Amino acid sequence: MEKHALSQPGAAPNASLPDSRWRDIRAGVLDMFPFCLAVxxxxxxxxxxxxxxxxxxxxxxxxxxxxxxxxxQLVTLGLVMSGANVVTILITVFFITTQHIIYALTLRDYVSRLALRYRLPIGFLLTDELFALSGGKSAQQPRSVSYLIAAGGFFYVCWVIFSLAGIVMATRIPDLARYHLDFSIIATFITIVVPMVRSISTLLGVVLSLALSMVLALFHVEGAVVIAGLSGMFFSALLSRRREDVL
Structure with missing residues (x-):
């Protein structure tokens, strides 16, 4: 991808900057569009x-x-409706969103060199979907700033519009839950997780998380998703380490 002043802090401006920037903006919006439909x-x-x-x-x-x-948001609202206390909500949300720490650390070497006016919006817009498009799996050549902000900003606008639509529909269509809209959560994360499964240890960790979450949910264990996710990560890390020791 052609680089420009935004993607290389301190780089000298050049005549092709506007074209390069608009090309990255268009690419970011188009690449994010399928995720917007899924969400x-x-x-x-x-x-x-x-x-x-x-x-x-x-x-x-x-x-x-x-x-x-x-x-x-969904977990918080579900816990509020179930009468959970503030501490339970905070702990649950913390563990559910811990993957964003990993995303930030993955992109840190690149983003830390940017000006604050770019770091702040990228940090706010860094969702699972944006990380999947960011080139985070090969941090040496991440996407440009224009691409990241355009893709993340487009997704943000769509999310707010879709949420507003849900607010309006909730007052006009009774019992939206019966339409099983929550299936989109599964569909979205499948498209994000599957391309990132690149080793046997990761695959086994994902399978363990999936199986354990279903078993714990069947027995109505509180925090089933969090427990299953952490268990899968630890299991995957353990397998990866043992494999390195053997090699």
Missing amino acids: LPWGILAGSMAVQAGLPLWQSIGLSALVFAGAA
């Missing part, structure tokens, strides 16, 4: 659940606009 039911569900949880209009919109984390 449409998810956004509608998040907006409708905010209304079902008893939040007023401005809080429902603000939850999507400020938090901007689908899994965290």
